[in-house]
C-alpha cells in the first residue's frame with residue numbers, strides 16, 4: 194500500500210525536474226556534507242534528547258541509531274532516486290510508523306536537518322537547493338507512510354474501503 | 366433477454382409500486398457508487414456514498430458487538446425515513462420512506478427485494 198506516496202514522490206520529482214537538475218549534483222556534494230556527518234548526527238540525537246517523549250523513544254539505542262542515521266544521510270547523495278530508492282525509504286517510514294513515533298517528531302527533526310544543511314552548504318546555493326530538495330522528497334515518503342497507515346486504520350475501524358473513504362472526503 | 370441492470374431496475378420498480386410509502390430506492394456498491402438509482406431528486410452521488418458508509422459502519426458494529434451478520438439499518442428523520450439493507454456484503458439496498466410510513470409493509474416488501482437482489486448481484 195504505497196501507491197499514493199509513490200505517485201506523490203514521482204510527481205514531486207517531476208515538479209522540480211529533479212532527475213535532470215538535482216540528481217546529478219547530489220553525489221558531487223556528498224563529501225562536503227559527510228565531512229560534517231558525525232556532527233549532524235550527534236546534534237540530531239542531542240536535539241531529540243531535549244524532548245522528554247522523543248528521548249524515551251530513542252533511549253538505550255542512540256549509538257545504534259546514529260549508525261543507521263548516518264548511513265541514511267549518505268544515501269541521500271548516492272545519485273539514484275528510482276523505484277529501489279523509494280522502496281527503501283518507504284520501509285524506513287513504515288519502521289517509524291510501527292515504532293509509533295509521532296509524525297510531529299519526524300517533521301521537527303527534518304526541519305532541524307534543513308537548518309544544518311543550510312549551515313554546511315551556505316557557500317554553494319545550488320548545492321543547498323539540491324540537498325534541501327532530496328530532504329523534502331524523503332520527508333514526502335516518510336510522512337506518506339504515516340498518511341497511508343492512518344487511512345488503512347481508518348478503513349479498518351470504520352469498515353469502509355479506501356475508495357469509499359476518498360469519495361466521502363470529496364464531499365467535504 | 367433482460368440485462369442485469371434491467372433486472373435490478375425491475376426489482377426496484379416493483380418495490381416502489383408496492384406501497385406509496387416508498388419514495389425512492391437504489392442499489393449501492395461498497396465503494397459508494399450508485400448501481401441503480403430510483404431515488405428521485407438529484408442527490409444520487411451523496412446518497413450512494415452515505416449509504417455505503419452507513420452499511421460499512423453497521424457491518425463493523427454488528428461484527429464488533431457480535432450480534433450476527435449485519436442485515437438492515439433503520440434511520441428516522443423528522444421528514445422521512447431511510448432504510449438500508451445488506452445484499453450479501455456485495456452491495457446495499459437503500460429505501461427512502463415517507464414520514465409515518467407503514468413500516469410493517471415497507472419492511473416486508475423491502476426484505477423481499479433484498480433477497481431477490483441477493484440472488485442477482
Ligand code: HEM
Nearest residue numbers: 241247250251261262265284285288292294298299302303
Ligand atoms: C528525518 C527523520 C528521520 C530519519 C531520516 C530517520 C532514519 C532512521 C533509519 C534509517 C532507521 C533504521 C530503519 C530500519 O532499520 O528499517 C531508523 C530507525 C529508528 N528511528 Fe529514525 N529517523 C528519523 C526520525 C526519527 C525520530 C524523530 C525518532 C524518535 C523520536 C526516531 C527514532 C527511531 C527509532 C526508535 C528507530 C528504530 C525502530 C525500530 O527498529 O523499531 N527516528 N530511523
